[in-house]
Amino acid sequence: MSRWSTRDIPDLDGRTAVVTGGNGGIGLATARELAAHGARVVLACRSEARGAAAGDRLVTEVPGARVEVLRLDLADLGSVRAFADTFPYGRLDLLVNNAGVMALPYGTTADGFEMQFGVNHLGHFALTGLLLPVLLATPGARVVTVSSPAHLMGNVDIRDLNSERRYRRWTAYARSKSANLLFTHELARRLAARGADVVAAAAHPGYADTGLQAAGPRMAGNRTGERLAHLGNRLFAQPATAGALPVLYAATAPGVRPDSFTGPAFLDWRGAPAPARRAPWTTDDRASALLWEHSARLTGVDPEALRP
Numbered sequence: 001m002s003r004w005s006t007r008d009i010p011d012l013d014g015r016t017a018v019v020t021g022g023n024g025g026i027g028l029a030t031a032r033e034l035a036a037h038g039a040r041v042v043l044a045c046r047s048e049a050r051g052a053a054a055g056d057r058l059v060t061e062v063p064g065a066r067v068e069v070l071r072l073d074l075a076d077l078g079s080v081r082a083f084a085d086t087f088p089y090g091r092l093d094l095l096v097n098n099a100g101v102m103a104l105p106y107g108t109t110a111d112g113f114e115m116q117f118g119v120n121h122l123g124h125f126a127l128t129g130l131l132l133p134v135l136l137a138t139p140g141a142r143v144v145t146v147s148s149p150a151h152l153m154g155n156v157d158i159r160d161l162n163s164e165r166r167y168r169r170w171t172a173y174a175r176s177k178s179a180n181l182l183f184t185h186e187l188a189r190r191l192a193a194r195g196a197d198v199v200a201a202a203a204h205p206g207y208a209d210t211g212l213q214a215a216g217p218r219m220a221g222n223r224t225g226e227r228l229a230h231l232g233n234r235l236f237a238q239p240a241t242a243g244a245l246p247v248l249y250a251a252t253a254p255g256v257r258p259d260s261f262t263g264p265a266f267l268d269w270r271g272a273p274a275p276a277r278r279a280p281w282t283t284d285d286r287a288s289a290l291l292w293e294h295s296a297r298l299t300g301v302d303p304e305a306l307r308p
Contacts, residue, residue, distance in 0.1 A: 004253065004273050006248065007094075008292030016044045017039045017041050017095075018087075018094070019040075019096040020098050020124070021045065022041070022044060023051045026240055033248055040068070048069065073110075075109040077111050077123070083127070093141050095142070096146070096247060097128065097145040100146065100176075101119050101120065102173050110240065116172045117161055117176050119176075122298060128143055140198075140202075142199045145200070148180075150174045155281045156281075176224075181202055182291045201258065201260045202261045206238060240271040245273050
């Protein structure tokens, strides 16, 4: 893994990738490199206009890029089902569960879930489950779910998944990122039990300059917080292209282990991909199984192929 870079990405010709939130930030940077190395890339975006602009940009920047934009709103399980039902390809080599929200004021999804838990975890849980048949039909497929070092600030509270007892935006964010890792752990366990040729792994971008940091303060009407977020990005963050490296490593490097967690080498902040620090509660078999069961009940998605 030493000093791995985009030069080490293999030829991806003939492969199909879906990147959620592919219209900006880490998602766009990831999609660009996948397309540049030959993959057909589906940008799964909530905003069709922003998705189309990102697609046009990729085609301009990567001559010959094969890019398609499909609408996906992870805050609406109806949209997630529609995306999976109309997915136009018979193979899916790579699903990058990248889209997310961070430290928002309290809000709920179309289905009544707390927004951060609903988008960051439940939306991707449902999407992965609904796309599982095509993933299982594709030899060597991978599912890469993007988490965060912030997961270290909070374990999932199985008794209060939707933060109904008390809502604190950073705690809710941390819990949703722990849920991403518990999901990856349980998905990897169930795939292994089935003998499936699919790798489930996780990654995080470190501190990368994206629009994610300023969104929460902006939604809360906190102009000072928004300005500080932008300032912090300019002073301390690495560019989104660098933040995408751990995601690209988990998605394309040979020998990536199931349930591995990759992040930037230097203090989980910046640098080349390396094994990331991970809270022990995110590899707890009982906790991951419980979260899976609750997630299946809440979303109505329980892949028969992965049932114990």
